[in-house]
Amino acid sequence: MRTWDIFCKVIDNYGDIGVSWRLARSLAHEQGSRVRLLVDDLAAFQRIRPEIQPDRAQQVCEGVTVCAWQQEAVFGEPAEAVIEAFGCTLPDVYVAAMATRIPSPVWINLEYLSAESWVGAHHGLPSPHPQLPLTKYFFFPGYTRQTGGLLRERDLLARRSAFVQHEIEAYWRALGLAAPVPGEWRISLFAYENPALAELLDAWRSGADPVTLLVPEGRILPQLAKWLGLGALQAGDAIRRDALQVQVLPFASQDDYDRLLWACDLNFVRGEDSCVRAQWAARPLVWQAYPQAEGAHHDKLEALLALYTEGLEPPAAQAVRDAWRRWNGVPGAPDMAACWAGWRAQRDVLGAHAAAWQARLADQPGLVETLVEFVENKRPQAV
Numbered sequence: 001m002r003t004w005d006i007f008c009k010v011i012d013n014y015g016d017i018g019v020s021w022r023l024a025r026s027l028a029h030e031q032g033s034r035v036r037l038l039v040d041d042l043a044a045f046q047r048i049r050p051e052i053q054p055d056r057a058q059q060v061c062e063g064v065t066v067c068a069w070q071q072e073a074v075f076g077e078p079a080e081a082v083i084e085a086f087g088c089t090l091p092d093v094y095v096a097a098m099a100t101r102i103p104s105p106v107w108i109n110l111e112y113l114s115a116e117s118w119v120g121a122h123h124g125l126p127s128p129h130p131q132l133p134l135t136k137y138f139f140f141p142g143y144t145r146q147t148g149g150l151l152r153e154r155d156l157l158a159r160r161s162a163f164v165q166h167e168i169e170a171y172w173r174a175l176g177l178a179a180p181v182p183g184e185w186r187i188s189l190f191a192y193e194n195p196a197l198a199e200l201l202d203a204w205r206s207g208a209d210p211v212t213l214l215v216p217e218g219r220i221l222p223q224l225a226k227w228l229g230l231g232a233l234q235a236g237d238a239i240r241r242d243a244l245q246v247q248v249l250p251f252a253s254q255d256d257y258d259r260l261l262w263a264c265d266l267n268f269v270r271g272e273d274s275c276v277r278a279q280w281a282a283r284p285l286v287w288q289a290y291p292q293a294e295g296a297h298h299d300k301l302e303a304l305l306a307l308y309t310e311g312l313e314p315p316a317a318q319a320v321r322d323a324w325r326r327w328n329g330v331p332g333a334p335d336m337a338a339c340w341a342g343w344r345a346q347r348d349v350l351g352a353h354a355a356a357w358q359a360r361l362a363d364q365p366g367l368v369e370t371l372v373e374f375v376e377n378k379r380p381q382a383v
């Protein structure tokens, strides 16, 4: 496909735009496509991509045409492939224009990521439009070959390897940190408000290993400030409490955030996109699922846990299960002090597992390749 339109509504946080932007950029760079990304909240976009100017109706960023998706926006001719990110509902006028285009565009609803087993069976299903001669297809990212796969730039793993081999010391220096001392943990923290945080900080503070906690500015800061006994925290703050050193970082660009994940020994991540990036980082992770009504996110959590711990030795698998469950408020999980003791004891095993898991995922086709092939197969023939 030569042309793509990607529609994205920012519901909450950064995951919607984070994923849509990665997809747009990869389609433009790796597939040589002409891509328009239509976003309803350019200010949120600017947080993860600082070059974006929120007040511009149209701008080009890394070869992608970025358009403000406003009520009065004029869309012009629809592209050959149209992505409705996360069921964001396309404008009626645009859908009507799609129906008159010959051949009609391939219309994809890009879904949220889940490791649940039903995803494979639903991936690719069609939904004919009730009135117009259009069909929308449901495209599910996922962890198995029955799904649409995971987003991964072609050069991502090579860039990560080069960073780990040659750039990591300079990275720490740029953050104002010396190289880690033996036994130290460097840990990143990106989280929603979390009742288990204080327990975890207590465990680190009184633990035997030095811990440097790197926290990009965000929703967790008020809770962290409270635990530290401070009114507020901001980027640049560095505070020590016994074995725990807390360092607050500015909210980074997406590419800089990747480097933080690559550099740390353990990453606390959340939602969808940071969770995937932490897996590509080949470092152990603790995932906080995006909270959903009636605990639906606990099913997502258990599904990924089941996959991630497959083949892992029982004590290490238990350490992962305990920490992930406690961090997500699953009833019955041991407290964070016990979780941390279990995790520490499995440090090397979990480190090796994270690398093996990344290699296993990398063996599967990526989302962009899978999507392009899917769309080509659904492409109607011109008459």
Ligand code: TRH
Pocket: 011, 012, 013, 014, 015, 016, 018, 019, 047, 048, 112, 190, 216, 250, 251, 252, 253, 254, 255, 257, 270, 271, 272, 273, 274, 275, 290
């Ligand atoms: O921000 P999120 O909580 O987004 C969520 C999830 O996507 C969730 O599935 C969705 O339903 C909800 O939004 C509406 O978490 P996520 O998905 O990890 O997205 C964060 C993005 O922010 C990701 O692209 C990484 C990026 N990021 C930076 O660019 N710089 C930073 O410093 C940090 C911490 C993150």
